[in-house]
Amino acid sequence: xxxxxxxxxxxxxxxxxxxxxxxxxxxxxxxxxxxxxxxxxxxxxxxxxxxxxxxxxxxxxxxxxxxxxxxxxxxxxxxxxxxxxxxxxxxxxxxxxxxxxxxxxxxxxxxxxxxxxxxxxxxxxxxxxxxxxxxxxxxxxxxxxxxxxxxxxxxxxxxxxxxxxxxxxxxxxxxxxxxxxxxxxxxxxxxxxxxxxxxxxxxxxxxxxxxxxxxxxxxxxxxxxxxxxxxxxxxxxxxxxxxxxxxxxxxxxxxxxxxxxxxxxxxxxxxxxxxxxxxxxxxxxxxxxxxxxxxxxxxxxxxxxxxxxxxxxxxxxxxx
Amino acid sequence: xxxxxxxxxxxxxxxxxxxxxxxxxxxxxxxxxxxxxxxxxxxxxxxxxxxxxxxxxxxxxxxxxxxxxxxxxxxxxxxxxxxxxxxxxxxxxxxxxxxxxxxxxxxxxxxxxxxxxxxxxxxxxxxxxxxxxxxxxxxxxxxxxxxxxxxxxxxxxxxxxxxxxxxxxxxxxxxxxxxxxxxxxxxxxxxxxxxxxxxxxxxxxxxxxxxxxxxxxxxxxxxxxxxxxxxxxxxxxxxxxxxx
Numbered sequence: 001x002x003x004x005x006x007x008x009x010x011x012x013x014x015x016x017x018x019x020x021x022x023x024x025x026x027x028x029x030x031x032x033x034x035x036x037x038x039x040x041x042x043x044x045x046x047x048x049x050x051x052x053x054x055x056x057x058x059x060x061x062x063x064x065x066x067x068x069x070x071x072x073x074x075x076x077x078x079x080x081x082x083x084x085x086x087x088x089x090x091x092x093x094x095x096x097x098x099x100x101x102x103x104x105x106x107x108x109x110x111x112x113x114x115x116x117x118x119x120x121x122x123x124x125x126x127x128x129x130x131x132x133x134x135x136x137x138x139x140x141x142x143x144x145x146x147x148x149x150x151x152x153x154x155x156x157x158x159x160x161x162x163x164x165x166x167x168x169x170x171x172x173x174x175x176x177x178x179x180x181x182x183x184x185x186x187x188x189x190x191x192x193x194x195x196x197x198x199x200x201x202x203x204x205x206x207x208x209x210x211x212x213x214x215x216x217x218x219x220x221x222x223x224x225x226x227x228x229x230x231x232x233x234x235x236x237x238x239x240x241x242x243x244x245x246x247x248x249x250x251x252x253x254x255x256x257x258x259x260x261x262x263x264x265x266x267x268x269x270x271x272x273x274x275x276x277x278x279x280x281x282x283x284x285x286x287x288x289x290x291x292x293x294x295x296x297x298x299x300x301x302x303x304x305x306x307x308x309x310x311x312x313x314x315x316x317x318x319x320x
Numbered sequence: 321x322x323x324x325x326x327x328x329x330x331x332x333x334x335x336x337x338x339x340x341x342x343x344x345x346x347x348x349x350x351x352x353x354x355x356x357x358x359x360x361x362x363x364x365x366x367x368x369x370x371x372x373x374x375x376x377x378x379x380x381x382x383x384x385x386x387x388x389x390x391x392x393x394x395x396x397x398x399x400x401x402x403x404x405x406x407x408x409x410x411x412x413x414x415x416x417x418x419x420x421x422x423x424x425x426x427x428x429x430x431x432x433x434x435x436x437x438x439x440x441x442x443x444x445x446x447x448x449x450x451x452x453x454x455x456x457x458x459x460x461x462x463x464x465x466x467x468x469x470x471x472x473x474x475x476x477x478x479x480x481x482x483x484x485x486x487x488x489x490x491x492x493x494x495x496x497x498x499x500x501x502x503x504x505x506x507x508x509x510x511x512x513x514x515x516x517x518x519x520x521x522x523x524x525x526x527x528x529x530x531x532x533x534x535x536x537x538x539x540x541x542x543x544x545x546x547x548x549x550x551x552x553x554x555x556x557x558x559x560x561x562x563x564x
Contacts, residue, residue, distance in 0.1 A: 194410065199471055202395045
């Protein structure tokens with residue numbers, strides 16, 4: 001167990017990526033990097049429950065949607081600033097996860113995965129029918145809201161920096177969790193839940209807390225994303241495909257490793273970008289991603305970073 | 321006689337229509353090693369599972385140091401000072417040997433470095449320190465048995481429940497295991513030892529209990545128990561030893 005060796009290079013590397021758009025002033029690059037940061041945060045968060053604890057949360061996007069709705073509602077109807085609204089959104093998602101966790105985390109393996117899909121679809125159906133938050137049509141911002149931030153252009157830059165700060169925070173938090181007592185308990189649950197319990201790990205509580213932690217940051221991501229978009233609707237907020245993308249990123253990079261989740265997010269963003277602009281593949285990108293996921297699970301279940309960690313003892317501490 | 325550490329009174333477990341453990345009374349005194357024997361399906365592991373909190377007894381009560389622990393959650397029972405090993409070892413395969421033992425040390429140690437320190441000492445005692453940084457999945461079966469013991473000891477127990485720790489070991493490894501058990505005994509830890517390896521267990525147990533079909537059929541000093549007619553019948557069948 002290295003002492004923070006991973007963060008010493010990972011955080012500067014992320015900062016360099018974050019600084020590219022403001023330095024070049026390119027709006028296109030900013031949009032690309034915003035997407036990367038969003039993916040990184042989602043993948044690193046999902047990794048806490050999927051990679052550390054070994055529970056495949058298939059409908060994880062539900063927390064992004066919940067956080068998005070909570071924050072959007074507060075900003076639109078109560079004029080609350082993005083930052084507190086985002087924090088409230090994150091906390092809302094985390095509380096929802098904790099409560100759900102007490103129920104669905106009793107299930108193991110595929111049953112848990114299916115239950116989480118059900119939760120996502122149920123919440124989507126519920127939101128579709130709640131008129132005070134716009135029902136199926138969703139909610140729109142009045143553009144005056146952006147005046148608080150100095151106009152729409154500045155508001156978008158503001159959301160960019162907020163996302164950047166959120167990403168860095170998430171990566172550091174995920175790393176600290178992994179290195180803590182709590183993280184070791186989670187990994188023990190992943191390896192053998194019965195053995196973990198007999199060794200004194202309060203598995204039920206640990207799992208619920210891990211689920212809450214892995215929902216907190218996606219909730220905040222949802223808040224920032226929908227603030228920037230200016231509208232939110234159930235179909236966007238609880239889009240199951242995004243859930244699958246998150247799992248893909250974690251598995252591609254290497255589950256259980258912070259560096260792995262970050263790598264998976266970066267590679268996926270590039271891959272998706274390539275496939276979407278290529279006329280030959282643009283309608284097939286999910287199919288191709290699916291085939292790649294299958295190949296990873298069959299031949300390299302530890303993912304890219306996990307593979308390198310296995311091969312090189314020297315790099316292991318750098319790639320936690 | 322020292323005070324009892326574990327008391328079972330009329331403990332019963334039904335699984336559907338099957339009575340796995342039937343009205344078993346059992347007392348273990350402080351510092352004692354109790355050998356628990358019986359043929360397959362006698363209810364030994366079920367009894368362990370109830371003491372450790374994995375199964376809730378259908379009837380009866382379990383007292384640990386005078387406190388009622390019947391139906392308590394396993395992680396709470398662990399914190400009170402009961403540790404167990406599994407017959408089929410359950411190593412946390414992808415974690416290192418050291419991390420495996422650290423998991424056991426964590427509930428008692430406040431910090432990660434404290435747990436690491438404690439785990440390293442236990443690995444030395446168990447002769448596993450040279451394997452500390454290897455993934456536990458790569459250990460040999462004998463080493464995995466010792467890892468189970470190491471993890472159990474890391475929880476700082478006053479009662480250790482050992483489920484078939486000698487099964488599948490070579491004679492040399494069995495010898496090592498017996499020495500290890502004596503070291504643990506010297507630390508004042510009480511033990512219940514479930515064993516198929518009767519030869520091994522009579523060398524270490526102070527007292528023995530034999531189970532068959534979920535019922536206690538004999539209790540007493542080791543040599544008395546293994547020569548008890550009921551015990552011989554349970555192992556050999558109604559007709560007595562067929563090779564006579």
